[in-house]
Amino acid sequence: MSEMITADLVDLDLAVNTKEAAARSLAERMVRLGRVTDLDGFLADVAAREAQMPTGLDGGIGIPHCRSAHVTEPTLAFGRSGPGIDFGAPDGPADLIFLIAAPAGADDAHLTILSSLARRLMDPAFTSALRTMTSPAEAAALIRGDAPEAAPSTLTEGSASGEEPPGAAGTAADASGPVAASASASASAGAPAEVERPAAGAESVSSTPEEPAARQGAGPERPAAEADSGPADGAGNAVPRGAGGREGAPGGGPSVPFRVVAVTSCPTGIAHTYMAAESLESAGRDAGVEVVVETQGSAGFARLDPAVVAAADGVIFAHDVPVREKERFAGKPTVDVGVKAGINRAAELIAEVRDKAERGEVTTPAAAKGGTPVESAGEPGEGYGTKLRKWLMSGVSYMVPFVAAGGLLIALGFAIGGYTIDKAPSVAEHFAWGQADSWAALLFQIGGLAFSFLIPVLAGYIAYGMADRPGLVPGFVGGSVALTINAGFLGGLAAGLIAGGVVMAIQRIRVPAPLRGIMPVVVIPLISSVIVGFLMFLVIGKPIASLQKALTDWLSGLSGANAVVLGVILGLMMCFDLGGPLNKVAYAFAVGGLASPNEGSLKVMAAVMAAGMVPPLAMALATVVRGKLFTKAERENGKAAWVLGASFITEGAIPFAAADPLRVIPSAMAGGAVTGALSMLFECTLRAPHGGVFVIPLIGNPALYLVAIVAGTLVSTALVVLLKGHARRAPAPVPAADEPGETQEKVTVAA
Structure with missing residues (x-):
């Protein structure tokens, strides 16, 4: 397997002035090495990823990246620009540009190495060293995690007096080799790049495979038993620790740090995911807060130890794609933002979740600010109109595959059997293998069944976007009622919004701890389905059906x-x-x-x-x-x-x-x-x-x-x-x- 980056993939004098030209210049190096098979096709994939969200980061860093079928193996190219290139970062142009190319089916080991690089980009000493490098070979070696002769002195500058720059813990170890080893170890452990940084209060960097277990369990500062008995009541709610959770342990023991669990993810799952994780961990070390991060990236994700989640005092979601298995974090103070906020505002997020814990603001994943399973997380203060658009889009996005499959099957049925094919008897009762009309009827009837799911799916996934999985049952029930009473598309929209709102209201009711386990699977679906069914059948369904008929008649005329x-x-x-x-x-x-x-x-x-x-x-x-x-x-x-x-x-x-x-x-x-x-x-x-x-x-x-x-x-x-x-x-x-x-x-x- 080729090295991820070589001297041929480094340009220390990138003489272009737009991000498109920078991507092309670096991609051409990949083409010359046979890492990219179709330059323009690959650049189109890079542009499509860039259109989703700018890839510029604070600190003069640009990380254009994508998965592409035109990439033969995971590859990284590095360019350094004197005047800087605008990649959309809030603080201005980027002078360090990393073009990350991952195959459509990249293996976990290589993606783990890429995640390791993404984390190191948050280290000021690492980026400073790249800005002073004069040799492409040395720059490539530093990025790979090898040990060029000039790197140790550069990376440890300023530490002779015993001081380290913020967030630079373990940098010398990264530069001298353990990064690659730790990345490999973490890949085998299923936790990408989790071993390359110490947890809060750790004295040294360890690259042994045992460290992830320590970090996800008890942590380096306390025994496992303490983690298991962490500050949570029987219902999983955080127990306030006074100011910031630093109250002394029972019996006059040592103070216990405030504990935060976080989840980071981005659309591609290659760079922003791991940079946000590193930024949160670094900010936690600076604030004396213990932060444990679950990275849900392209290399998969290793679930946090349930004991760590139970012991946490707060939760941070920094994500641009749905958080997987979000219900694990229910019952805790939660901050929910986009992944870039996790990179650029990590200290603020930690302070915010501590403030929520002190105020006793316990939230559920569905009720957390901006947190729904299918919407991209928004910034604080996101308006209701934006949320409504996202909820509706969630239903439409799940409905479209049914439209495509069912509609095209219906169209094929008409094309083969003519417009009278809708009068054909059921193919379950009558089917002649040698007659085209029978095959046309088969296609038409399969398509018709697929189309019959449109309204229930629309309503069900609008409710899902609002209230997570408990919203599915009342949403589908309401959509089916809308279909039954001929309320049509408008009825499906109304049913989905009502179902989601009802579930969200029920979720805000505080219930005894013994009932919480059955709430999502029994109580919420039962009560919400009754309420939604009642409203759709007897209250608002009929007026909506009348409106739908009027709209249909208007269109016809x-x-x-x-x-x-x-x-x-x-x-x-x-x-x-x-x-x-x-x-x-x-x-x-x-x-x-x-x-x-x-x-x-x-x-x-x-x-x-x-x-x-x-x-x-x-x-x-x-x-x-x-x-x-x-x-x-x-x-x-x-x-x-x-x-x-x-x-x-x-x-x-x-x-x-x-x-x-x-x-x-x-x-x-x-x-x-x-x-x-x-x-x-x-x-x-x-x-x-x-x-x-x-x-x-x-x-x-x-x-x-x-x-x-x-x-x-x-x-x-x-x-x-x-x-x-x-x-x-x-x-x-x-x-x-x-x-x-x-x-x-x-x-x-x-x-």
């Missing part, structure tokens, strides 16, 4: 100017965020109408799909018409965008929007509005919820439908070329280092 206005609105929504929340709302609205199809709902579905095809098709055409306005990577992405657009995958335009949102998104919206309006004006209909040009046989007025798509594509193409051409004429474009002879247009665009 749409014609002329009213239909065109609706088409414009749907087109704008589909193209605003290119597959994001607003796009999904418009799509879910259209799909909800297919559950009980009529002329109006079929027109809405046609307009939504047509508008969603425009952005990638327009970007693809623009790269052909005026290729010089786009980078080489964008021109390559344009080739793929033809297929993605034709397949109704709006996300094909995301790489273009991520690079130049102020010009690409308005152009896409204008074309989408034109297409949506024309589709409605031409009275096109669509019975399939997906498929693009591949379901043309299922489209009413297919020739005019294609005219609408072409018209919108031409409008978007003309606008994006015009706007980019104007930007290109701006003064003083900077030559691109990665593409000789072309101008660095992204610099002009960013300005």
